[in-house]
Amino acid sequence: MRLKFIPPMMPELVDRPPEGEDWCHEVKFDGFRTQAIKDDDGIRFYTRRGHDWTAKYRPLVDEAKAIEADSFIIEGETIVTNEAGLANFSALRSAITSRPQDLYFVAFDLLHLNGHDLRDMPLEDRREILHEMIPAGGRIQFSEALPGTGAAVYHLVDKAGLEGIVSKRKLSRYRSGPTMDWRKIKCFTEKELDIIGVKREAGKPAMALMADKGRYVGGAFITMNREIRERLWDRVQGRTGAPPPKGLAKEKAEWLKPGLVGRVKFLKGEETLRHASLRDFREEET
Template sequence: MRKPVRLSFIRPMEPELVEQPPKGDDWSHEVKFDGYRSQLVKDDEGIRIFTKAGIDWTAKYKPLAEEAASLKAGSFIIEGEMIVLNEKGLSNFDALRSAITRRPQDLYLVAFDLLHLNGHDLRDLPLQDRREVLQALIPAGGHIQFSEALPGAGDAVYHLACETNLEGIVSKRLDSVYRSGATMSWRKIKCYVEAEMDIIGVQREAGKPAMVLMADQGRYMGGAFVTFKADKRQALWDRVQGKAGAPPPKGLAKQKAEWLKPGLVGRVKFLKGEETLRHASLKDFREK
């Protein structure tokens, strides 16, 4: 009598954030999709889809769970990124949460690794071999898609990704085995852009990083961390003091912030391809 297959969530392997892609032919490079890291599990209990933290979100991803049941394997653990696409065909993080609750049929799971298949633990196999088996498992044309490696050297792939408004790339050693936790065998390189925006408020709370709140042509964009050294930071706070006392902008009264009168502009570095500021930091400031 066959022993029932029971598979458990595996803590993810985490790429380290670096400034530049690695060099050499020992690496593959994939698009860094802007979504929720997810783990797709099939065993004798059926299909389950877990978040990065191991929370069961199968009910939220019902259309994808139904599609996963048709993959031609008795059991598996597939890793991927849950995304929704915008009108340009790019992953859109801002629209993801509403898509999960209102239109889950529009979600895609971009699969990039295979940890378990038909009773076999594949984590000790090289990445290249795991992905080859994964690609053969996933049929074309569905909402579960294979994350293709991008051809070319890391620098060229990264440049192309940033030029086309992608979030960045993930570079992985072709011979890397799968181990939970942070690793330099996988590296993520994000695309950033810099722009000038109005500083409309500041948030300074004890024990938390200081942040400026930004607007672009009257539209609230979010916050950027202040990482200046002491002298430049003090110069910013002196400017802020001279402009403090403005009423909260419309729709932002619930924000715990010190609101500023117009006239202070900041140059902010933030993740490219986003509708609001993400992973943003203030690089400089000036008076209008």
């Protein structure tokens, strides 16, 4: 029997971890959501939207052959790590293209096994079976739950520079689509960066373009209150007309002369800005 891709169960983004002993907490790995399927037709790997990426993940397909089961559907995250052993999202696409042997698949849920649909089984039972299935020491690994309260786990993950955590109800059944039975809590940091440009297009959120010590690092949505935003536009007006930085001439932006510094909140552990917002700004003292 050929097994079909199952649309994933998607955690809702919240500000803080849930409390109580009904939850387990895992590291939120910064990669591509992936579903591995084995049936009579062999082993296949799918993206979050159900695209077949078996050819791109060929080394992981070979690793999956070591999992002893006639058929399975395993959910996880495909990642690549940096020198510190942390997931590195910005390097993931190039690794898939040029270094697929460096990929890892971190498995966190089991939806089907040997002809049995396990989605009505409680999460903690599905994970217990999955843990026993994953061979040690390979590039397919089990996503361990971290001991402690949600707040304690989040604190440790935040200090380690990881992306965040996913908290899941231990008794939750697997249901495709968004759910509050799974919740993701992301780790952010704030830093002062130079505002080198702004993008203002009708119908789109305004964005500040940021640089760190002369290196362009990306855009941050301008989410400040109306008073601060109007003060920013006033300062921008007097600084437009700078030449575009090298490599950015095609960007539809107003480039600014030096002197504006913004406080930016963004996702931790990235070389460029992700999920970034401009919180405040100041003028450089001359």
